[in-house]
Amino acid sequence: MAMPPTLESLRLALAQGVTSSRELVQRCLARIQDPVGEGARTFLHVDVQAALAAADAVDRERRAGRCTRPYAGIPVSIKDLFDIQGQTTTAGSRVLAGQPPATRDADAVARLKAAGFIPIGRTNMTEFAYSGLGLNPHYGTPLNPYDRATGRIPGGSSSGAAISVTDGMAVVALGTDTGGSCRIPAALTGLVGYKPTASRVSLRGAYPLSSALDSIGPIGASVDCCAIVDAILAGEPVQLDQCADLKGLRIGIPQTLVLDGLDTDVSHAFASALQHLSQAGAQIIDMPFHEFAELAVINAKGGYTAAEAYRAHRYLMAEKGQHYDPRVRVRIEKGAQQTHADIIELDRLRADWIRRVEAHLLHVDLIACPTVPTIAPTLAELTNDEAYGRINLAMLRNPTFINFLNGCAISMPCHQPNEAPVGLMFAAQAGRDASLFAAARAVEALLATR
Numbered sequence: 001m002a003m004p005p006t007l008e009s010l011r012l013a014l015a016q017g018v019t020s021s022r023e024l025v026q027r028c029l030a031r032i033q034d035p036v037g038e039g040a041r042t043f044l045h046v047d048v049q050a051a052l053a054a055a056d057a058v059d060r061e062r063r064a065g066r067c068t069r070p071y072a073g074i075p076v077s078i079k080d081l082f083d084i085q086g087q088t089t090t091a092g093s094r095v096l097a098g099q100p101p102a103t104r105d106a107d108a109v110a111r112l113k114a115a116g117f118i119p120i121g122r123t124n125m126t127e128f129a130y131s132g133l134g135l136n137p138h139y140g141t142p143l144n145p146y147d148r149a150t151g152r153i154p155g156g157s158s159s160g161a162a163i164s165v166t167d168g169m170a171v172v173a174l175g176t177d178t179g180g181s182c183r184i185p186a187a188l189t190g191l192v193g194y195k196p197t198a199s200r201v202s203l204r205g206a207y208p209l210s211s212a213l214d215s216i217g218p219i220g221a222s223v224d225c226c227a228i229v230d231a232i233l234a235g236e237p238v239q240l241d242q243c244a245d246l247k248g249l250r251i252g253i254p255q256t257l258v259l260d261g262l263d264t265d266v267s268h269a270f271a272s273a274l275q276h277l278s279q280a281g282a283q284i285i286d287m288p289f290h291e292f293a294e295l296a297v298i299n300a301k302g303g304y305t306a307a308e309a310y311r312a313h314r315y316l317m318a319e320k321g322q323h324y325d326p327r328v329r330v331r332i333e334k335g336a337q338q339t340h341a342d343i344i345e346l347d348r349l350r351a352d353w354i355r356r357v358e359a360h361l362l363h364v365d366l367i368a369c370p371t372v373p374t375i376a377p378t379l380a381e382l383t384n385d386e387a388y389g390r391i392n393l394a395m396l397r398n399p400t401f402i403n404f405l406n407g408c409a410i411s412m413p414c415h416q417p418n419e420a421p422v423g424l425m426f427a428a429q430a431g432r433d434a435s436l437f438a439a440a441r442a443v444e445a446l447l448a449t450r
Contacts, residue, residue, distance in 0.1 A: 021073025072116025106205025123160030134159030180399025187423020310335025
């Protein structure tokens with residue numbers, strides 16, 4: 001698996017005239033249209049003419065010396081739950097296909113366009129973003145580049161987002177993360193995925209799964225790729241010069257649940273990463289985090305996601321239920337069990353849980369764990385509904401802690417070249433995005449020296 005180009009490398013190439021925006025867009029379109037590639041399963045809609053026209057406009061701007069936007073002309077893919085003016089948002093489903101087109105761009109899309117990024121098309125996803133595996137029975141499932149012959153999954157729900165980057169069909173991808181939907185596919189495909197503090201990025205114009213847990217984040221080839229897109233989405237200045245000193249950095253390693261059931265690849269890569277961090281002077285601190293064991297009970301009735309999804313879909317399911325992915329529909333229907341009193345109690349339990357977890361986080365700079373416990377499973381392993389449910393819960397287990405905490409988290413690759421992709425997740429409490437990126441940059445640089 002060759003690493004895709006970074007935003008910074010392309011920014012420099014564009015500024016120096018080594019390449020043009022049209023060349024970048026044409027290269028992406030060629031990869032999408034390759035009949036032996038994954039384009040047909042990765043994209044649900046491709047904006048060929050609009051992307052080429054936007055690229056030509058940026059190139060004219062650069063030639064005239066009027067381009068003040070450093071990342072203008074770089075192709076980005078958009079997950080199919082973001083509104084794009086004039087297009088219907090289907091959220092990876094069949095049941096929304098007849099809905100009227102959006103009258104305006106989602107805020108996240110509008111900010112990317114304002115920065116000069118060129119939307120190349122809408123990417124495939126788990127229907128309504130309700131799974132961490134990335135399977136879609138309606139449009140097909142894009143395969144993981146690590147092992148396409150065996151048919152390994154991409155991870156989800158932002159499945160097409162990740163594959164659009166791994167396969168050079170876009171430079172970065174816009175995704176969402178309600179329980180790991182940016183970090184899981186990034187981990188399984190060797191990319192970087194980011195889940196910000198949710199309140200930093202507007203959700204307007206993004207089809208909701210759970211307003212209590214949804215956040216909008218990028219998937220890219222490097223920590224800086226994600227930091228650049230995240231800053232643009234949040235309306236903040238792009239700052240790439242902050243890099244933490246690993247010497248003395250306090251990294252907490254939760255001992256409850258997050259290390260259970262690791263396969264050999266993940267266990268080895270995670271241990272090796274921690275060893276290198278320790279040798280670089282970081283303090284590796286084992287911490288109980290007993291609170292993590294409480295989440296299964298707190299969310300036993302389906303939690304916020306099932307409750308909110310059921311409220312949003314109950315009438316549509318009554319009319320078009322046979323057109324839903326059955327594995328998604330059964331999870332949505334679980335929300336029928338919850339009453340208004342249940343949600344009030346869930347709010348109370350969550351606030352108390354966050355308070356107790358954040359008390360532990362005061363003693364470390366961040367926490368770390370494997371993003372997911374295994375390398376990407378195969379499609380063949382998921383044909384059975386019981387296996388599908390079990391593996392889906394395993395993939396979501398570690399990332400979803402951070403959504404419930406309302407924190408921020410990043411998944412970055414920690415495997416050696418030519419090994420199966422393994423994600424290393426760092427997380428911190430809400431509002432610590434800048435310091436988390438600074439630490440991730442330092443770790444990325446350290447692991448690159450191995």
